[in-house]
Amino acid sequence: MRKPNVVGVDGSESALDAVRWAARDAVLHRVPLRLISVGPKPAPDTAREVNRSDRDGWLSAAAQVATDTAPGVETTSELRAGIPYAVLVEESAQARRMVVGIRGLGERTGLPVGSTAETVAIHAKCPVVVVRGRVPEPAEASPVIVGVDGSRVGEAAAAVAFDEASARRVPLVAVHVWIDVAVEPWFAIDDDREWAEIDETERAVLAERLAGWQEKYPDVEVLRVVERDRPVRYLVEHAKHAQLIVVGSRGRGGMSGMLLGSTSRALLHTAPCPVLIARTAGL
Known part of the structure; x- marks a missing residue:
């Protein structure tokens, strides 16, 4: 059924x-x-x-x-x-x-x-x-945006986003923002070389997270975005000309008791296009 x-x-x-x-x-x-x-x-x-x-x-x-x-x-x-x-x-x-x-x-x-x-x-x-925001017209070629963070819920978001991009025949922009994933806010780094090494590591993390899905959806063109900052700003920025943002209900850094993470909740208030909140069974 x-x-x-x-x-x-x-x-x-x-x-x-x-x-x-x-x-x-x-x-x-x-x-x-x-x-x-x-x-x-x-x-x-x-x-x-x-x-x-x-x-x-x-x-x-x-x-x-x-x-x-x-x-x-x-x-x-x-x-x-x-x-x-x-x-x-x-x-x-x-x-x-x-x-x-x-x-x-x-x-x-x-x-x-x-x-x-x-x-x-x-x-x-x-x-x-x-x-919310700009509702896409039929057959619009603007991309789908997905936030990727490596969590189980983030995996669910990637699955939905690839499926949506494939069905709509549009590109997928995968955004991985790592400042609150790899580096604690009180941990200061002054050496640009160290930041560069972390950035390279996070790009490898994103590539690994996407590899299986790209094999399953070879028709989907993927643009990878890796940034050092907070997720909401970059998701909103890349969604200005998108037709859909896909995020998990709770990110990698979210508290286990939370039903909706801070990034997902913020996007409900600020996104310039429709927001899809994906879920994993049991979460």
């Missing part, structure tokens, strides 16, 4: 952007699209009946947007009762991918990302795409 791309629909333009992205992705990967609208539990009062009517309209509009965006996409819709983020996290257990807009209807417009999107990104049981 093909697991679907699942999108939360709430009548906002942000949600419709998520529907457009998820519909194209569903056709690209030949999977169904499932649209979910979540509202309060049924009650006899008129206000909530109007709310249900609104949500029926939101789902109908979203289904039409999906069809217009990706003709032939297999779409189902459902009204669910409950708290939006809780229902979406529950749905994620049976989803291929959860796709959410950056901000729901009624959430504060001054925030770079809404509470529902961030909560789903933290707690979902499957990969999550937060659709």
